[in-house]
Amino acid sequence: MDHAHDESHPHVNYFFIFLLLCGCTALSVIFDVVKITPALVVFAVLAVAVAKASLVMTFFMHLKYEGRWKYVILLPTAILGVGLMVALSPDMAMHYYEYDVMQSRIVAPRSEHGAGHDAEESAEHDGEAKDAKHH
Amino acid sequence: MSSVAATTETAEHGHHAHNDDLLALLKAAPFWSTDHKVIGIQFMMTTLLMLMVGGALALGVRWQLAFPWENMPFFGALVPATAGGQIPPEFYTMLFTMHATVMIFLVIIPILAGAFGNFLIPLMIGADDMAFPMLNALSYWFMWPAIACFGCSFFFGGGPAAGWTSYPALSALSQAAPGSGHAQTFWLLGVTFVGFSSMMGSINYMTTIINMRAPGLTLFRMPLTIWSMFITAILQAFALPVLTAAGFMLVTDRILGTCFFVPAGLIVNNADPTVGGGQTLLWQHLFWFYSHPAVYIMLLPAMGMVSDMLACMCRKPIFGYKPMVYSMSAIAGLGFIVWGHHMFTSGMNPALGMTFMISTVMIALPSAVKVFNWIGTIWGGKPEFNVVFLNCIAFVSMFIVGGLSGIFMAAVPVDIYIHDTYFIVAHFHYVLFGATLFGVFGAIHFWYPKMFGRYMSEGWGKLHFFLTFVGFNGTFFPMHLLGVAGMPRRYADPYLYPYLEHFLPMNQFMTICAALMGFAQFILIGNFVLSWFFGKKAGRNPWNANGLEWATPSPPGHGNFDIPPVVYRGPYEYANPDTEADFWPQTQPPNPAT
Amino acid sequence: MKWFWCLFFAFWPIVAIVVCLLAPGNNWWFPGEAASPLGRRIDDLFYMILWITSITFVGTQLVLAYVLFKGASDTEPGTANEKAWFSHGSHKLEVIWSSVPAVILLFIAFYQLDVWAEYRVKDAFPRKRMEAVFERIHQDRQKNDSLALAEVTARQFEWRIRYPGFNADGTLKALMPDPQPTDLYAVNDLHLPASAPVMINLRTQDVQHSFFLPELRIKQDAVPGLVIPIWFEADQQRSYQLLCAELCGWGHYKMNARFVAESDEQFIEYLRQLEREQNEDRVDDAPDTDEEE
Amino acid sequence: MSDSHHAPAMHMGLPISRAKLGMWLFLGTEIMFFTAFIGTYIVLYFGSVDATGKSAWPTDTHVTHLNIAAGGINTFVLLASSYFVVVAHESMSKRDFAKARKFLIFTFILACVFLGIKSFEYYGKFTHDILPGHIPETDTQAIGKMERQVESRFHKRLDSVVPDIAITDVDGDNKPDRAMPTDQSMIYYQKAAALPQLIESAEGSRKADYEALLALNGQVGVLREQISGNKLTFVEAEESLHEMVEDEHYGSILSGLHMSTPILYGNLFASVYFLMTGFHAIHVIVGMILFGTVLAQGDKLSERWSNWVENSGLYWHFVDLVWIFLFPLLYIIPGNI
Ligand code: HEA
Ligand code: HEA
Ligand code: CUA
Numbered sequence A: 001m002d003h004a005h006d007e008s009h010p011h012v013n014y015f016f017i018f019l020l021l022c023g024c025t026a027l028s029v030i031f032d033v034v035k036i037t038p039a040l041v042v043f044a045v046l047a048v049a050v051a052k053a054s055l056v057m058t059f060f061m062h063l064k065y066e067g068r069w070k071y072v073i074l075l076p077t078a079i080l081g082v083g084l085m086v087a088l089s090p091d092m093a094m095h096y097y098e099y100d101v102m103q104s105r106i107v108a109p110r111s112e113h114g115a116g117h118d119a120e121e122s123a124e125h126d127g128e129a130k131d132a133k134h135h
Numbered sequence B: 001m002s003s004v005a006a007t008t009e010t011a012e013h014g015h016h017a018h019n020d021d022l023l024a025l026l027k028a029a030p031f032w033s034t035d036h037k038v039i040g041i042q043f044m045m046t047t048l049l050m051l052m053v054g055g056a057l058a059l060g061v062r063w064q065l066a067f068p069w070e071n072m073p074f075f076g077a078l079v080p081a082t083a084g085g086q087i088p089p090e091f092y093t094m095l096f097t098m099h100a101t102v103m104i105f106l107v108i109i110p111i112l113a114g115a116f117g118n119f120l121i122p123l124m125i126g127a128d129d130m131a132f133p134m135l136n137a138l139s140y141w142f143m144w145p146a147i148a149c150f151g152c153s154f155f156f157g158g159g160p161a162a163g164w165t166s167y168p169a170l171s172a173l174s175q176a177a178p179g180s181g182h183a184q185t186f187w188l189l190g191v192t193f194v195g196f197s198s199m200m201g202s203i204n205y206m207t208t209i210i211n212m213r214a215p216g217l218t219l220f221r222m223p224l225t226i227w228s229m230f231i232t233a234i235l236q237a238f239a240l241p242v243l244t245a246a247g248f249m250l251v252t253d254r255i256l257g258t259c260f261f262v263p264a265g266l267i268v269n270n271a272d273p274t275v276g277g278g279q280t281l282l283w284q285h286l287f288w289f290y291s292h293p294a295v296y297i298m299l300l301p302a303m304g305m306v307s308d309m310l311a312c313m314c315r316k317p318i319f320g321y322k323p324m325v326y327s328m329s330a331i332a333g334l335g336f337i338v339w340g341h342h343m344f345t346s347g348m349n350p351a352l353g354m355t356f357m358i359s360t361v362m363i364a365l366p367s368a369v370k371v372f373n374w375i376g377t378i379w380g381g382k383p384e385f386n387v388v389f390l391n392c393i394a395f396v397s398m399f400i401v402g403g404l405s406g407i408f409m410a411a412v413p414v415d416i417y418i419h420d421t422y423f424i425v426a427h428f429h430y431v432l433f434g435a436t437l438f439g440v441f442g443a444i445h446f447w448y449p450k451m452f453g454r455y456m457s458e459g460w461g462k463l464h465f466f467l468t469f470v471g472f473n474g475t476f477f478p479m480h481l482l483g484v485a486g487m488p489r490r491y492a493d494p495y496l497y498p499y500l501e502h503f504l505p506m507n508q509f510m511t512i513c514a515a516l517m518g519f520a521q522f523i524l525i526g527n528f529v530l531s532w533f534f535g536k537k538a539g540r541n542p543w544n545a546n547g548l549e550w551a552t553p554s555p556p557g558h559g560n561f562d563i564p565p566v567v568y569r570g571p572y573e574y575a576n577p578d579t580e581a582d583f584w585p586q587t588q589p590p591n592p593a594t
Numbered sequence C: 001m002k003w004f005w006c007l008f009f010a011f012w013p014i015v016a017i018v019v020c021l022l023a024p025g026n027n028w029w030f031p032g033e034a035a036s037p038l039g040r041r042i043d044d045l046f047y048m049i050l051w052i053t054s055i056t057f058v059g060t061q062l063v064l065a066y067v068l069f070k071g072a073s074d075t076e077p078g079t080a081n082e083k084a085w086f087s088h089g090s091h092k093l094e095v096i097w098s099s100v101p102a103v104i105l106l107f108i109a110f111y112q113l114d115v116w117a118e119y120r121v122k123d124a125f126p127r128k129r130m131e132a133v134f135e136r137i138h139q140d141r142q143k144n145d146s147l148a149l150a151e152v153t154a155r156q157f158e159w160r161i162r163y164p165g166f167n168a169d170g171t172l173k174a175l176m177p178d179p180q181p182t183d184l185y186a187v188n189d190l191h192l193p194a195s196a197p198v199m200i201n202l203r204t205q206d207v208q209h210s211f212f213l214p215e216l217r218i219k220q221d222a223v224p225g226l227v228i229p230i231w232f233e234a235d236q237q238r239s240y241q242l243l244c245a246e247l248c249g250w251g252h253y254k255m256n257a258r259f260v261a262e263s264d265e266q267f268i269e270y271l272r273q274l275e276r277e278q279n280e281d282r283v284d285d286a287p288d289t290d291e292e293e
Numbered sequence D: 001m002s003d004s005h006h007a008p009a010m011h012m013g014l015p016i017s018r019a020k021l022g023m024w025l026f027l028g029t030e031i032m033f034f035t036a037f038i039g040t041y042i043v044l045y046f047g048s049v050d051a052t053g054k055s056a057w058p059t060d061t062h063v064t065h066l067n068i069a070a071g072g073i074n075t076f077v078l079l080a081s082s083y084f085v086v087v088a089h090e091s092m093s094k095r096d097f098a099k100a101r102k103f104l105i106f107t108f109i110l111a112c113v114f115l116g117i118k119s120f121e122y123y124g125k126f127t128h129d130i131l132p133g134h135i136p137e138t139d140t141q142a143i144g145k146m147e148r149q150v151e152s153r154f155h156k157r158l159d160s161v162v163p164d165i166a167i168t169d170v171d172g173d174n175k176p177d178r179a180m181p182t183d184q185s186m187i188y189y190q191k192a193a194a195l196p197q198l199i200e201s202a203e204g205s206r207k208a209d210y211e212a213l214l215a216l217n218g219q220v221g222v223l224r225e226q227i228s229g230n231k232l233t234f235v236e237a238e239e240s241l242h243e244m245v246e247d248e249h250y251g252s253i254l255s256g257l258h259m260s261t262p263i264l265y266g267n268l269f270a271s272v273y274f275l276m277t278g279f280h281a282i283h284v285i286v287g288m289i290l291f292g293t294v295l296a297q298g299d300k301l302s303e304r305w306s307n308w309v310e311n312s313g314l315y316w317h318f319v320d321l322v323w324i325f326l327f328p329l330l331y332i333i334p335g336n337i
């Protein structure tokens, strides 16, 4: 059924979409520069990314003009993708068990490098600090 | 009416030319062909070869378990890594790793999806070829780099020694398994190549099945084989990329110094402590996210083919066609959310453990539906007890055993005890060999006439079946007992432990049975090769079956269908009272009288 | 011939069942009765599933044999009906045979949850009973000290065990996450009090291993990078086999040790003994766990 | 499964071409592929905690040398290239092939620009040794790394300046009398030990070289002793390295060395960064090959290539999409959580 590409869909002003996308990118950079509350930045930046993605998909990838098959392909993928991350979180992101060898104790900031450091360093074994109490 | 029935008798006409056609085709392009049938047969030959290789490795494993540290006769001399025929423990590790790798990545997956998928899909949906023939050929030829990588890994690298699951840190730090050197890296590359091969195949199959069906072949008129191949392709397409990604991460961990799977502070074999910050459980999650769906990739096509064969052999419609389709889809869907059952003792979050237990036991439900429907199909049928039928029954019977042992493991508390014991080994050999391979043996006998225009020998086939069945159960049934007794898997010498000492005779018995089963495979290979030359000639539709593939000449020429097929009904109209014959091909126009 | 095959398929499940029935008598079964309360509950669950699956197994194989025999006799020459039964299935049957297993399966799943929780969920650990042990052996502990009595570190291919040492006043110290100068060390020999829940911290120094006590039905992987607490309770005062159940390299099969469950007094005496040995050797500081021999 | 005998419909399947369907399915698999990477990154991000249990992912762009500006510009570059692909495809369907070619050339150039900027970013990381496996995560490791670097410079210079004969020749006749030690560290040790003797017999610049090496040898010894005795804090180590580099005798041997700042989870960060951007870059290259094939047709570009352009376009938009998510995830968000 290899019929030629159909030109049925209405004309889209691609340049306008492009400008929108550029605007979005600028927005996310602005969010980064103007420090509003960090959590808000994350949310805003992700929202902008999703907006950009949907613009690209709907117009550049012509999804707006495709049949319902688009959902059949994209929804399961999206569910699986999000599901994978959700399922990984309890083990990888939020540990149920304690770390064995911590990456290190907190690295003291350069300026306040002081006396206590030696003691701390010597508590390490094999160049790695074992974490004392953490949950 | 019986224009097709007639062709069965008169199939000789033109058949000869087509046979030569195929031979000519093979001759003209012994290596490179984009014809799906040639590719399917290429896959078939390669995987049967690999079955022998994987089986030989298994016999090495069995030797060590039956006669620990004794010199392997004649075989030992062939393999340089053995110390004068004796299997050193690190070589034992490599043996079962390679055994599983070969069997899973080079036998089961490619024989189902590669050989049968390729050969059957276009024929059964009435297409002249796959959607992307070139991609298809590539998917076969990507097997060879994979085989080469596995070969390099085994023969030049020292051997991958982390099991087929290759858990880090054992697989990520080369010092952890000193013998494995570059082998593990090669191994991972091999898996990546197999992945590419499957990937290309699956996209091809999905496109072909979605868009190239013959007129009239609606989704719910597709044979279950096609449904199963379709669902398998979906599983592959969405699960495999995750393994490929994880594989890349593990490769870079090994050779580029990344640390996705390497936590800090590991001191392996006196080396400096590692500095990474990665997590080993991540690999297990990503690996099983693919490899659990993969076990259904290794089963579903066999389920589909067995359904078709059973209906045809019993001369009876498949019992519950739609439930069969839905249950396969359910298996696939649920298959994506049960992977954690391989990690019950891994230190996974206990809440995840509960969730995975519930989803895992629930996956038995669609399997139950399928089992009951197969039995329902035989019920009231008129079976002919030929090789195909026997293998199908073995499939059902063995799948029940393998599936039921899965229930033990799905229950987390019980799995705490039986995890990583021979109970697991028993389980997966029952589903992989007992179910899938018997299904495949049946399918080989069933579609052989279509592939080569000749029957395989019935007598030798039955002998092969008998020996394999007996040998198989003799080898693997006792493993359940070993597992309950707490014998851990992947042990080169379990008799080190007093509580396992008395299992030596049982293991020797199992090894003898394994050798018997191995011997039986020579019969299969012999039957396969010799029937090519001496088999009884077969017409277009030797089994009086309904599927579209039987409307082509045997073997089909280039382009498959000499008469463009039009489909009028589903593939299971056996014993329909509206027709005289006890079958009613999908392509046969409706009877004007009714 | 077809009768032969019918018998063949009917025969093999009988063999399977006979083998299973013979198994316990021939010592082809569990390595002794479970030696811990949790282990017994695991065994009970095992037997429950065994019953359910056995019935399913027998049932399905019987039906399979039946339909085969029926098929064989229906194809005898001269049987009345020429064609097979024309049926595309039965909705009622489908509903029955999917809902009945569904109920059974859900029962299996939910019935297991609390054993699992008790075994692995930290908040469900038998804390009270563990504390009673600390009391009996006079452990000097703060509120937040680890419940573990020992730290077991797996490495290729042995088990290293670290116990807390003694205070000057003779009380046992609590186990600290970091090695302490007073700690006591042993290799491949784990001693802990019997008849009470005891906890260890499991870690690994290199690759993944798995702590497996078959007689107690306990198994837990030692995961690189994590410290995993496990508790168990041995009924009898004797020694048990401890093995490694996760592939960890060429020596995986020989990575064994023993676990000795003993009375509280014997346990303390064992630690004293360790202390004496360590001091005799004039190893003043604790040997570094990570040092090579 | 119905046995209804309707006249069969002539067309089965979806109303889109096989190639496009195949491409979409392929994109589905690609989504899963990148999901694995991005998911890995996200969970490792949150799992990489310090002693307080908070995520300790390195966010300070001064130490990670993450170049937000470069990332931002690259976003524009890719968006623009995506735009050109769409209009190229539009021109193709309007049969204006010359125009399509022009647009595709723009796309191609923008892809090159993207890769150029990417290599610039990579280069910045290479020069600061922000590479997986190379990054010290604690002060101790940073000091250790400094020691190794100094030693390796010292050894290199030893190798190039002191001839092998100096240690194999015992009786001074310039002929080897004994075999070279097989152990590399032994060679360095013996070469260093031979320095005083060499100084006596050498002249001019050679002599100066030897003297410098001898001085450095003494200094390395002091350094080693301090480090093994845990006597050096990071700041002191940094100072002493600074002094060594400035030293008039042997400073030139060590020129350019500086302390690497320890970055907690820096190796994991580098792993993730290079893997994700690297695989994205590989996808960009594949896209360039796809467009390159069209451009290679030159004037012969025709109707036949319309599908090709459409499908490579879909692929290209996907590559763009991945970047749309990578940019905030890698560059912007880490500093804000
Ligand atoms: C074709 C391959 C295949 C198939 C189909 C299955 C099917 C199943 N598997 Fe299996 N499995 C493997 C291949 C397969 N498995 C492999 C290779 C491993 C080991 C990997 C390794 O570690 O190396 C493994 C390991 C494995 C484990 C991990 C064990 C461990 O390591 O501790 C578990 C745990 O839950 C499990 C469960 C199941 C279940 C519940 C099913 C179910 O799908 C089975 C469902 C079927 C039935 C239940 C039978 C029919 C139903 C009835 C007759 C109805 C009535 C039944 C009841 C009421 C109970 N499998
Ligand atoms: C499809 C998959 C498949 C198949 C078909 C088989 C088939 C067999 N397997 Fe395999 N096996 C696995 C998949 C499979 N296995 C997996 C995944 C593992 C887990 C590995 C791991 O832990 O990582 C495993 C592990 C495994 C073990 C456990 C090892 C251990 O844990 O220590 C054992 C032990 O008995 C075993 C035995 C056998 C035997 C005897 C056969 C027999 O059926 C084989 C029969 C023989 C043949 C079919 C070939 C006959 C050919 C010859 C005799 C030719 C000789 C040829 C020449 C001399 C050229 N297998
Ligand atoms: Cu340690 Cu296996």
Ligand SMILES: [Cu+2]
Pocket: B291, B292, B295, B338, B339, B341, B342
């Ligand atoms: Cu599984």
